Amino acid sequence: MSALAAARYGKDNVRVYKVHRDEKTGVQTVVEMTVCVLLEGDIETSYTKADNSVVVATDSIKNTIYITAKQQPVTPPELFGSILGTHFIEKYGHIHAAHVNIVTHRWVRMDVDGKPHPHSFVKDSAETRNVQVDVVEGQGIDINSAIQGLTVLKSTNSQFWGFIRDEYTTLKETWDRILSTDVSASWQWRRFARLADVQANAAQFNPAWEAARSITLKTFAEDNSASVQNTMYKMGEQILARVPLLETVEYSLPNNHYFEVDLSWHKGTKNTGKDAEVYAPQSNPNGLIKCTVGRSGQKAKL
Numbered sequence: 285m286s287a288l289a290a291a292r293y294g295k296d297n298v299r300v301y302k303v304h305r306d307e308k309t310g311v312q313t314v315v316e317m318t319v320c321v322l323l324e325g326d327i328e329t330s331y332t333k334a335d336n337s338v339v340v341a342t343d344s345i346k347n348t349i350y351i352t353a354k355q356q357p358v359t360p361p362e363l364f365g366s367i368l369g370t371h372f373i374e375k376y377g378h379i380h381a382a383h384v385n386i387v388t389h390r391w392v393r394m395d396v397d398g399k400p401h402p403h404s405f406v407k408d409s410a411e412t413r414n415v416q417v418d419v420v421e422g423q424g425i426d427i428n429s430a431i432q433g434l435t436v437l438k439s440t441n442s443q444f445w446g447f448i449r450d451e452y453t454t455l456k457e458t459w460d461r462i463l464s465t466d467v468s469a470s471w472q473w474r475r476f477a478r479l480a481d482v483q484a485n486a487a488q489f490n491p492a493w494e495a496a497r498s499i500t501l502k503t504f505a506e507d508n509s510a511s512v513q514n515t516m517y518k519m520g521e522q523i524l525a526r527v528p529l530l531e532t533v534e535y536s537l538p539n540n541h542y543f544e545v546d547l548s549w550h551k552g553t554k555n556t557g558k559d560a561e562v563y564a565p566q567s568n569p570n571g572l573i574k575c576t577v578g579r580s581g582q583k584a585k586l
């Protein structure tokens with residue numbers, strides 16, 4: 285005998301673009317996002333008994349995303365996700381949870397002749413702003429916000445020494461290395477009781493994203509890094525200090541290595557140590573360093 289242990293379904297990769305036209309100034313603002321909505325509830329018989337009477341078609345879910353984007357603000361994405369998720373649990377009595385994921389793509393207003401252009405934008409990197417919104421009937425709304433794909437490099441002021449040396453160690457200690465990573469940073473908000481609670485705090489979401497982004501960049505640039513571990517911890521603690529409504533901040537940072545190249549075989553060319561100028565960027569393998577920073581008093585899961 286078998287039984288359905290867990291199930292959720294919905295529409296993924298719903299691409300949505302919305303423009304706001306300010307009639308007075310002629311300035312237009314655009315948002316492009318990729319949305320996933322997955323539903324949970326009393327849907328077991330659709331799997332076990334071929335009973336489609338409990339199924340909100342994924343096509344209808346896609347339509348609902350478009351209609352909600354038309355009728356409601358799509359920014360901040362934390363609010364849009366909460367509005368969308370709440371719609372499903374309120375509209376359908378047998379749907380008890382909605383899981384909304386939104387990836388917002390980076391369209392940055394163009395500067396032309398030193399002035400912000402009213403309707404032209406540039407995608408200056410693969411960086412995205414992401415949210416995961418879980419709306420659960422009777423429990424509330426959990427929101428996780430994130431930055432992904434923010435690629436950074438510093439050409440000095442990064443060290444790595446004092447690590448374990450044993451019969452497996454070949455890495456040399458260094459007091460000056462290249463540090464490069466693709467930042468994934470996320471921050472977990474304290475649970476919101478309901479949509480009204482998210483609406484009451486909606487003004488906090490954009491400043492939190494700006495703070496997370498600027499603290500990440502500033503700390504990366506200014507810290508004379510002892511290790512990826514230590515630098516990411518410094519980022520996390522500053523973000524928590526800046527945004528009281530956050531419970532945790534999480535980082536996942538690949539260490540994208542740049543190796544020195546010994547060129548002494550060519551006429552004794554000096555290209556190592558203090559003479560290193562030409563390096564070989566490595567695609568793999570890479571270090572991968574993760575951490576979650578919480579508030580002291582919270583239990584650590586180490």
Ligand SMILES: O=c1[nH]c(=O)c2[nH]c(=O)[nH]c2[nH]1
Binds near residue numbers: 444455512513571573
């Ligand atoms: O910042 C670093 N942390 C490590 O844990 C590590 N390990 C390694 O080989 N290089 C580095 N760099």
